[in-house]
Amino acid sequence: MAAMKISSDRLEEKARLLTREALRHHPPIPEDLRARLTLGMSVEGRFRTFSLYIASERPEDAIIVTQVSLDRETGEASAVEVFPSAWVRT
Numbered sequence: 001m002a003a004m005k006i007s008s009d010r011l012e013e014k015a016r017l018l019t020r021e022a023l024r025h026h027p028p029i030p031e032d033l034r035a036r037l038t039l040g041m042s043v044e045g046r047f048r049t050f051s052l053y054i055a056s057e058r059p060e061d062a063i064i065v066t067q068v069s070l071d072r073e074t075g076e077a078s079a080v081e082v083f084p085s086a087w088v089r090t
Contacts, residue, residue, distance in 0.1 A: 004073070008041065008048060011070045014077065015039070015050035019066050022080035029065070029087045037065065046072045054086060 016039070023029070029037070038055045041048055047069050054063040065087065068080040 005046075006070075006072050006075050008072075011048050011072065011075070012039070012041065012050060014075065015048075015068050015070060018068050018077055018080050019050070019052055022066060022068075022082050026082055026084045027088055030089075033087050038062075048072055 033054050036055045038053055040051050040053060042051070043049075049067060049069045051064050052066040054065060056062050063086045064083055066080055066082050069078040070076070
């Protein structure tokens with residue numbers, strides 16, 4: 001019997017919750033950058049990686065803020081990687 005697969009929508013919601021929680025432990029993202037935040041998803045086998053990034057005119061200039069991978073079969077998530085250097089201004 002094939003394993004049940006969790007929908008991408010449910011995985012995305014879990015990724016959003018995990019990302020919000022992880023970001024609470026870092027300085028706030030400035031409003032001008034928050035307005036440009038986008039959540040993207042990439043697929044590799046049974047894993048879905050959700051990347052929160054600061055969008056740019058050119059896709060290659062986007063700046064990744066966080067990443068988390070979730071297993072589509074189990075719902076298990078990796079630790080959320082947070083890259084505060086993307087928005088912390090010194």
